[in-house]
Amino acid sequence: MFSLWRNLNRTRAVIADFSSLRTFRSDALCVKNTRTYSGKRYNVPPSAEFVARVSGIPTMAKLPFQETAEGLDAAFVGVPIDTGTSNRPGARFGPRHIRVESAMLRSYNSGTRAAPYESLMVADIGDVNVNVYDLKDTCKRIREAYRKILATGCIPLTMGGDHTIAYPILQAIAEKHGPVGLVHVDAHADTSDVVLGEKIGHGTPFRRCVEEGLLDCKRVVQIGLRGTGYSADSYEWSRAQGFRVVQAEECWFKSLAPLMAEVRGQMGSGPVYLSFDIDALDPGFAPGTGTPEIAGLTPIQGVEIIRGCRGLSLVGCDLVEVSPPYDTTGNTALTGANLLFEMLCVLPNVKYH
Structure with a gap:
């Protein structure tokens, strides 16, 4: 009888401990949050106040992983x-290391007071299944x-x-x-x-986009261009299409907030793609x-843009x-993760406090 009583008490203690742990997890590891102003549930990254950054499987900003974009307002995706x-x-x-370094990100933008996870359903939907042996097939994928x-x-x-x-x-975006x-x-x-001899590569994408009518050329701005060139005016073709070209020299030693006020006027109300x-x-x-x-933009200017x-x-x-192999500190990937968070914060319908 005494043995039965002792085992029963042990069981109660275990249940109590589990209940306490479950309460902690619902506060600390919660990935859903209900906002009363809309009644909609959102994914919210776990706070490093309660969950160690080094724990868990790396996803962008420690958001939940989801296999498709169904039900999402925005999604992080790797290529x-x-x-x-x-x-x-x-x-x-790059995508793998950006995800690892993104563990440093928190839920709110202290500079702008943006609260993306109070306004948008966001998740990491993984990577496109690329073909590392065939670039043209990869583009199709x-x-x-x-x-x-x-x-x-x-x-x-x-x-x-x-x-x-x-x-x-x-x-794909222009089709839509x-x-x-x-x-x-x-x-x-x-x-x-x-x-x-190749028309597809990382030095040709926007020429191909113009040829296929994917861009509204009067609403294109290129910022930060610099370096040596194959001709005296490396940006003649861009200007001939109607692009606004802002060379790096025009950005030195100044805030780019005034430039971006002009860019917003140029872009108007039509759809815009941001490529950084x-x-x-x-x-x-x-x-x-x-x-x-050399002689490029500062991270401050990148954030301003x-x-x-x-x-x-x-x-x-x-x-x-x-390209992580060329930065053993991880700072380039960390900078990329922060710039991606800034992009999330300026998407349409993001709430600001």
């Missing part, structure tokens, strides 16, 4: 390729994957991968939205016609990239060309 790269490889590892994402009404936030990916992504405006932040114009090559930043800040160019997109009708964003 791990570097087969379009002309110099340093390694960008195929990307295009088909983004058609499915866009069909759900979800806005894709893409982790590259080299800049080739912008071409098939914009093919028609020709779009483009805010292109980069050290390079990426408007070459043929490189080493990490090599737009000076390699002193972001050395882990395939084609670095993205925050300056608030109010635009953004239909997609990407952050490309993070």
Whole structure:
């Protein structure tokens, strides 16, 4: 009898301990949050106040993983390729390392008071299943994957991968939205016609996009362009299409908030795509990239550009060309993760406190 009583008490103690643990987990690991102003449930990353950043399986910002974009307002998606790269490889590892470094991100934007997880349903939907042996087949796979994402009404936030990916992504976006405006932040114009006999690569995507009518050329701005060129005016073709070209020299030693006020006027109310090559930043800040160019933008200016997109009708964003093997500190991937969070914060319908 005494033995039965002792075992019963032990069982009660275990149940009590489990109940306490379950209560803790519902507070700390909760990935759903109900907001009374809408009654809708949102994914909310776990707080590092309660859950160690180094724990768990890496997803973007420690958000839940979901296999499809169904039911999402925005989704982080990786495209791990570097087969379009002309110099340093390694960008195929960009999405993986961005996810790892994104564990540092918190739920609110302290600078702008944006609260994306109070306003949008967001998840990490993994990577496009690319073909690392065939770039043209990879472009086809990307295009088909983004058609499915866009069909759900979800806005894709893409982790590259080299800049080739912008071409098939914009093919899918233009099918849904028609020709779009483009805010292109980069050290390079990426408007070459043929490189080493190939028309598809990370130096050609926006030439292909213009040829196929994917861009509204009067609503295209390229910011941060610099470096040596193959001709005296490397950006003549861009200007001839109607693009606004803002070379890096025009950005030195100044805030880019006034520039972005002009860009918002240029873009108007039509759909806009934001494409940010990490090599737009000076390699002193972001050395882990395939084609670095000195005298680039600062991270502050990069953030100003993205925050300056608030109010635009953004239909997609990407952050490309993070090549982790060239930055053993992880800082380039960390910078990329933060810029992606800034992109999330300027999407339509995000709540600001």
